[in-house]
Amino acid sequence: MKRLPTVRLPPRQRQRGFLMPQLALAVGVITLIAAYAGNQYVQASMDQKRDDKAKLIGERIANASDATKTYATTFFTQIQRGESVTRNGYTLPPQRLLAPTLTDLSGLGFLPATAINPMVYNGQTLQLNVAMRINTQSGCTIPSCSLLFQVTTSAPLLIPNGNTVDIRRATIAATAASPGNAGVSMPSSMGGDPSVFVGNGGTVTGTNSGGVAGLVSMSNGYDSQGFFEFLRRDGSLPMTGTLNMQDTSGAKHDITNANDIDAVDVTASGAITAAGAVTGGTVTATGAVTGKTVTSTGRLRSGEFLQLDAIAIEKNVCSPNGLVGRNTVGLTLSCQSGRWQKLFQSxxxxxxxxxxxxxxxxxxxxxxxxxxxxxxxxxxxxxxxxxxxxxxxxxxxxxxxxxxxxxxxxxxxxx
Structure with missing residues (x-):
């Protein structure tokens, strides 16, 4: 049987370098994507940090505004009258009453000590300034006028490495402080008016006398008109009616820790107890009147008897002359020449x-x-x-x- 001839094909050669260009292209694309994504992540992270810093600035403005309002309500009368104020051992002189610093508010106990530290934003050092004014435009009489105030950043919020106002972050700070009472002084280059502060919706929230653009400010105030019916702690709004300490159940409540009580008539159905002097026009009581010293500038009259409980020892030292006492058997003694002696002596x-x-x-x-x-x-x-x-x-x-x-x-x- 005759063998058929065998056909031999040429040997297959290995392909070399066919995928290298594609691989390089793929790596390049991946690198660009990673670089873009990384840059985006870094940029987003930086933006978030700046946003958070702007929110923190707004929160600090709100805290300072709250402290200023507490200061205004606490020293409402003194501020309007230009009198120095003292609290927690800290005194604020008259010349700084309408422009208290954060250090003043902290010293008076209205701000924590950590709140007075400066803030750093994009390398800028920011502080907060407080400006108050007495609103006499309504025709009010001091000290019953309203107190208005603004808390404003000491410098504008700027974009890093430039002098351009960071409107976005400034707006974030104003919104964090108060959506209704805080605003930003918009630069004129952006069609704004830097002499006023503008909040959400273009509402003017305050004036900017310096005209510096990019500042963030919060306006607030204390209007006494709504508080005329209440009794103020500083006594600037006196009561016009009776102080009634009896509740609806009929229970009567105490007035404690009082110093001096100045009254025309004092009427009590129970005991009047005093460690010091009780001074008045007429003191009427159906019960006991108890005190350390009872002083009468006129006649001391009793409808029954005068009872002397303390015992005086004859010949003992006494003071002042004229005191009247009794001995153990009831004989009346008087203080004569600094000694207890009988009224009539042989x-x-x-x-x-x-x-x-x-x-x-x-x-x-x-x-x-x-x-x-x-x-x-x-x-x-x-x-x-x-x-x-x-x-x-x-x-x-x-x-x-x-x-x-x-x-x-x-x-x-x-x-």
């Missing part, structure tokens, strides 16, 4: 008189004549109780003894 004086009669029963007006020419009589004279004019004394008792025997006596009636 002083016995030993003497010798040569004309007192030995006979009994001398009569008033004739006792000196009846006593003439008799022997010497020793006697004790008690001054201060009874008249004894016949012996030359304006007052006194006489108790005399004559002779050697106790029965020898002469009773002399002298008045």
């Amino acid at each position: 002083t016995y004086i030993g003497t010798t008189v040569g004309f007192i009669s030995n006979q009994d029963g001398g009569t008033a007006g004739t006792c000196e004549a009846q006593a003439g020419g008799q022997g010497t009589v020793n006697y004790w004279l008690s001054c201060g109780s009874r008249a004894c004019k016949s012996l030359g004394y304006t007052s006194g008792y006489v108790a005399e003894r004559s002779g050697a025997n106790p029965g020898d006596h002469a009773d002399l009636e002298c008045f």
Whole structure:
């Protein structure tokens, strides 16, 4: 059998470098896409950080505005009258009342200490300025006028590495501060008016006297007109009616921690207790009036008795002269020459008189004549109780003894 001839094909050659151009192109495309995506991510991340920083600026503006309003309501009267204010040991002088710094607001206790630190935005150092004014345009009378104020950034918000106003971030900051009360001073190059602050919808929220574009400001105020019916803590709005401390259930409530109470009449159905003085026109009570010292500039009158509870010791030191007390048995004592003594005191004086009669029963007006020419009589004279004019004394008792025997006596009636 004859073998058929074998056909031999040429050997297949390996293709080399066919995919390299495509691969290089693919890598290049992927690199461009990755670079674009990375740049977009970095840019988005930077934009987000700047947006967040702008929001933070707006929140700081809102916090400063709240602190300023609390300051305005707390020192409402003093600010309008130009009086220095003190709180937490910190004093704000009159010249800074309408332009308090963040340090002032923090010192007065209205802002935390961390809120006074400057803010940094795109390398800029920003601070917040407060400007207040008394709105007298309504014809009000100080100190019952409204207080208006603005909290404004100290510098405009700019695009990084340039002097162009960053309108987008400034608007974000204003919206974060207050959609209705905060705005941005728009540059004239963008068709705006930098002399005013404009908020959402083109609403003017405040004036910008410096005319610097790119600032963010929040306006606010304290209008006293809506608070006339309330009792102010600083006393600038006095009450025109009765202070009623009885609620609808009939329960009566206390007034505590008061210093001085100045009143015309004080009427109490219970006890009036005072550690100090109670001074007034008429003090009327159906119960007890208790106090450390009760002082009357007129007559002190009692419808019953005067009860002295404290015990005074005779001869002890006392002050001032004229005090009245009692001893343990109820005898009235008075403070005389710095010592407690009886109101009426006997002083016995030993003497010798040569004309007192030995006979009994001398009569008033004739006792000196009846006593003439008799022997010497020793006697004790008690001054201060009874008249004894016949012996030359304006007052006194006489108790005399004559002779050697106790029965020898002469009773002399002298008045």
